Structure formats: structure tokens, C-alpha cells
Amino acid sequence: MVTIPREEYDRLREAAVADLRAYDGAKAALAALAAGEEELVPADYAKRLIAGESPLRELRGLSQVRLGAVSGVNRVQIADIEAGRGKGSVETVRKLAEALGVRVGDLV
Structure with missing residues (x-):
């Protein structure tokens, strides 16, 4: 005791x-x-998002050219979205999310 x-x-x-x-x-x-x-988000990716970087930028190791080929979205449009010069339509964001294997909400 x-x-x-x-x-x-x-x-x-x-x-x-x-x-x-x-x-x-x-x-x-x-x-x-x-x-x-x-899903798990790598710490370095989360830090870049917090710092204001676009979620598309080299997400999961895909270049703009490869992401464009996989998603069917023009590489220039991807570059504009990454640079903050454009947001992309709902359909564009849906295609990108599907190609990256993430939810639409993860990109907006």
C-alpha cells in the first residue's frame, strides 16, 4: 500500500x-x-502552404508539364494558378485535384 x-x-x-x-x-x-x-501531409509541404506557396507547385513531385499531361490542363494555366495570376475554373481545379489524388478543397 x-x-x-x-x-x-x-x-x-x-x-x-x-x-x-x-x-x-x-x-x-x-x-x-x-x-x-x-491523408497525411508532409511537413515541408504544409510549411510551404503556410508560407503562401501555391498547393500545385511541384505537388507530389509532378512538374507543370507532367501535371498538365496527366490532368489535361494547359501548362500555362497551371503556371498562372501557381503564380497567383489566376484561380482556374471549378472544372480545372477538379481535373487537377483528380490528377493529384487529392480533394478539391485541398487546392482551394
């Missing part, structure tokens, strides 16, 4: 509950990944 002050017991109990919540959250996130409901 161990005797500890009530304050210490309460602190340890709160820490254990927080750990359980974190575990449940991580388990739910892994389930969402496995079900295809979520």
Missing part, C-alpha cells in the same frame, strides 16, 4: 485521463487514415 497526498493523486489521475484521450484521438486518426477519410 502506498499513501500519497490527495493533490498528487488528483494530478496523476488527470494526467492518466489526458493520456487516454490522446490515445483515443490517435486511434481515431489512424482509423480515418486507414478508411481513406484523411
Whole structure:
């Protein structure tokens, strides 16, 4: 038997509950990944987005030429979207998202 002050017991109990919540959250996130409901975003890519870079820029290693060939969108239009000179129509963004394997919302 161990005797500890009530304050210490309460602190340890709160820490254990927080750990359980974190575990449940991580388990739910892994389930969402496995079900295809979520995807991982590389940290360097997320940092570039936060810095204001276009999501299309070399996304997943595709050049503008290759992305244009895969999506059917003109390379010049892709360059304009990346540079912020244009946004692209809904159809264009849909084609790009499909070619990149991401959701439309990931590009807008």
C-alpha cells in the first residue's frame, strides 16, 4: 500500500485521463487514415502552404508539364494558378485535384 497526498493523486489521475484521450484521438486518426477519410501531409509541404506557396507547385513531385499531361490542363494555366495570376475554373481545379489524388478543397 502506498499513501500519497490527495493533490498528487488528483494530478496523476488527470494526467492518466489526458493520456487516454490522446490515445483515443490517435486511434481515431489512424482509423480515418486507414478508411481513406484523411491523408497525411508532409511537413515541408504544409510549411510551404503556410508560407503562401501555391498547393500545385511541384505537388507530389509532378512538374507543370507532367501535371498538365496527366490532368489535361494547359501548362500555362497551371503556371498562372501557381503564380497567383489566376484561380482556374471549378472544372480545372477538379481535373487537377483528380490528377493529384487529392480533394478539391485541398487546392482551394
